[in-house]
Amino acid sequence: MAGRKCIFCGTPHALTREHVLPVWLQEYVGGDEPGEFRGTRANFFGMPLDERKASPNSHTLKVVCGECNNGWMSRLEVAFSAILPRLEMDINPRRFSKTERATIAKWIVKTGIIAHLSSNYRRILPETFPISLSRGQAIPGRVRVFGGNVAESKSIRWIQSNLASTVLSRSDLASFDPLKDSFVFILSIRKVFLGFGWHDLNRNAMNLSLNDSSLHQFYPRPQPAQISKVFDDLQMASFGLSLSPR
Ligand SMILES: [Zn+2]
Numbered sequence: 564m565a566g567r568k569c570i571f572c573g574t575p576h577a578l579t580r581e582h583v584l585p586v587w588l589q590e591y592v593g594g595d596e597p598g599e600f601r602g603t604r605a606n607f608f609g610m611p612l613d614e615r616k617a618s619p620n621s622h623t624l625k626v627v628c629g630e631c632n633n634g635w636m637s638r639l640e641v642a643f644s645a646i647l648p649r650l651e652m653d654i655n656p657r658r659f660s661k662t663e664r665a666t667i668a669k670w671i672v673k674t675g676i677i678a679h680l681s682s683n684y685r686r687i688l689p690e691t692f693p694i695s696l697s698r699g700q701a702i703p704g705r706v707r708v709f710g711g712n713v714a715e716s717k718s719i720r721w722i723q724s725n726l727a728s729t730v731l732s733r734s735d736l737a738s739f740d741p742l743k744d745s746f747v748f749i750l751s752i753r754k755v756f757l758g759f760g761w762h763d764l765n766r767n768a769m770n771l772s773l774n775d776s777s778l779h780q781f782y783p784r785p786q787p788a789q790i791s792k793v794f795d796d797l798q799m800a801s802f803g804l805s806l807s808p809r
Contacts, residue, residue, distance in 0.1 A: 569628035570680065570693045571636075576628035583622045583681045584674075584719055585640050591647065592719050592753055624681045635699030636673065643670040647752065654710050654755050656785035668708040668782040669699055671757040675748035678721055687725065687746045689763065707771050708759045708782035711800060712793045715754040722797045723748045726760060726771070726806050747804055749797045756797060757781075760804040768809060775803025 568575050582589075627636065646663055656664060676693045695703040702708075726745035749758030759782075760771050773780055777792035778800065794800045 567626075569631055570626045570676070570690075571631045572628060572697045573694050574628060574630075576630055578625045579627060579629040579632045580623045580625050581627045581632055581636075581677065583624055583677050587640060587644055588719065588752065591644070593717055622681065624677060626677070626680055631698075639666065639670055639673060639699055642666045650710070650755050650757075651753060654712060654779055655787045656710075656779050656781045657787055659781075659785070664781050664785060665702065667710075667757065668702050668706070668759070669696065671708055671748070671750065671759050672696060672702060672706060673699075674750060675721075675723070675759060678750070679723055679746075679748065682723070687723075688761075692761070702782060703761065705763070705766050705771065706759050706761045706782065707773070707780065707804065708757070709773055709778045709780050709804070710755060710757045711778050711788065712754055712791075713751045713756045713797065713800070714793060714795055716751065717753070719750065719752060720797060721748065721750040722801060724798075724801055726762065726804060745806060747801050749800055751797055754793075756794070756800060758797075758800065758804075760806075762806050764806075769806055770809045771804065771806050773803055774805050775800075778803045 567578060569578060643666055646659065646666060649658065650667070659667065673696060676688065676696070679688055692703055695701060724747050726747055744763040745761065747758065747760045749756055762769060762771055773786070776789040777794075779788045780786035
């Protein structure tokens with residue numbers, strides 16, 4: 564499409580077709596069997612609004628340039644794929660180096676952006692969000708990356724939602740629109756899941772935190788879960804994240 568720019572680097576290079584779920588990951592999860600993924604969008608209260616099922620191999624998107632796709636994104640896939648078996652063995656963030664945790668954080672944010680753009684839902688993330696991940700350098704601000712264990716499945720599942728910010732109370736936040744100003748994405752791979760939450764409010768006034776002690780935090784700081792738990796579904800895990808006044 565003429566005039567379209569790469570969502571990451573912003574340059575008008577020729578855009579290439581990119582798998583929403585990388586082929587190596589589809590193979591990792593499904594072995595020789597055809598994989599399946601489910602993407603669910605949930606409303607503010609976590610009720611599923613719709614679900615899409617598709618063959619991941621046919622699910623592609625053309626929003627990234629060849630330089631990004633074959634450059635930093637390709638390197639990120641290689642780096643993350645080397646870490647993934649260890650995440651499955653033990654997802655405790657303290658078992659990973661700072662560099663490895665940054666790789667995990669960049670990978671889930673990158674994958675969440677692509678998955679978000681691949682769905683025909685109303686955009687929640689502003690255009691500046693992906694660009695701040697340009698060249699795979701920096702994790703966007705106000706992002707919190709977490710993970711945990713989920714009932715094992717051969718399909719890759721994800722949910723995207725807005726934050727259940729039930730603790731919001733300040734009157735000066737009257738303009739806050741959780742549907743527009745917050746985002747949570749969670750993706751499961753076999754028996755583990757990774758996710759990130761983000762908000763677009765003043766970070767000095769608002770804090771995004773994990774209020775579920777069975778979730779591990781990977782970014783910004785490593786913080787292992789205190790309770791061992793296997794979630795039945797990803798939606799419940801998303802409730803572990805909340806936005807509250809500092
Ligand atoms: Zn690019």
